[in-house]
Amino acid sequence: MTGLYTRWAMILGATLLLASLTYQHYQQHLSTLSVGTLLGSPSATQPVRIQGMVKSGTLKGDVEHGQATFEFVDGSAGLFVEYQGPSLENIRELKTLVLIGRWDSQAQIFRAQDTALIHNFGFVAAAYLISVIALGWMVFAMSQRVMVLFKEIKESKLYEPEADSLGHKE
């Protein structure tokens, strides 16, 4: 039994390591701030990601050449955006998207340099968790059942030599 639990502790450890690496990756590359949270924070030196919608009637500039200004709203909160980056078809009015850039709190302008799709990472995490937990639990339960059966067979002394009709053991 000890061997079984040691093996499974190693598998669990590796799975937890992978989960923590994925969580770090999510925090560094995918997680987004709301517009309201960004408005209350000081200027950031590192690029941040914000999620919201391009407000209707505010998009100006030359999106095809990667230069535009617009208002970006998230619920009741909104901010002014100066976009300068790659030409993207994503930037259009009423489009919900993720902007990557730096927040200038003094000028109250978000200087965006790139965009990203909404990641929907909750769905990814749900699919992986359900699959890994269900398969892992099933394999563990089966391995444990084999051990229990072997133990039961051993304890019942069913492997004892069988006696013949005259009572002599083989």
Next chain:
Amino acid sequence: MQKMINRIIRQIQRYKGWFGGAAAICLFLGLYMGLLASPPDYYQGELVRIMYVHVPLAHTSTLAYSVLFGGSIWYLWKRDPLVDNMCQASASICALFTTLALITGSIWAKPTWNTWWTWDPRLVSFTVLLLILGGYIMLRRLVDDPIRGGRYAAILAIVGGIDLPIIKFSVEWWRTLHQPMSFSTRGVSISEDILIPLTLMSIGCWLLFAYMVMVRTQILYLTDLLHAKKGRLLSQTHFSQTAP
């Protein structure tokens, strides 16, 4: 031939630990590449990562049913109890893989198609596979005589085998939301970034299925052995108590 099949099954049983170890390595590498190393898709974004679990699970469930189908034909022909145990093991594991494939597909469909379920030919044929497996498992449990139950279940598995080509070719026969076949005589239509984690996860799932079948077959064999020996001991005890 029968001796050879039995020898192969026993040899595989002996080395099942290697299958389990290889499955664990492939799955961990596949999960690492699928979750961290591979880039997001241009259209699907991060959601493409669900494909690295959904597609291998679906492939493995059809592989598992193929094993059940072949094993059932063999069992009806030779009446080999070891193959019958293997079929029983494959059915329950196939049901697990099919259920997980349907659940992960549904999770992917919600943000992509904006619905958890749609009456798509491949979805329907896959659900029919799950229902057949449910029927197989119920039949084995409900029929009192295990030999008769095994025979009926084998017939059901063979009849249900008609669903396999329907699943495979449903994307070509009917109008469907699923993409056409990615592997064909015209070549492979998947980029390398997606192909590597997908292949690793698929191999990992196949090895895991093989390992699970071996362990489950062993459980069924040990349970039968325990019942048989217990029954014999009980009858011996009963005989010694009732003897004058």
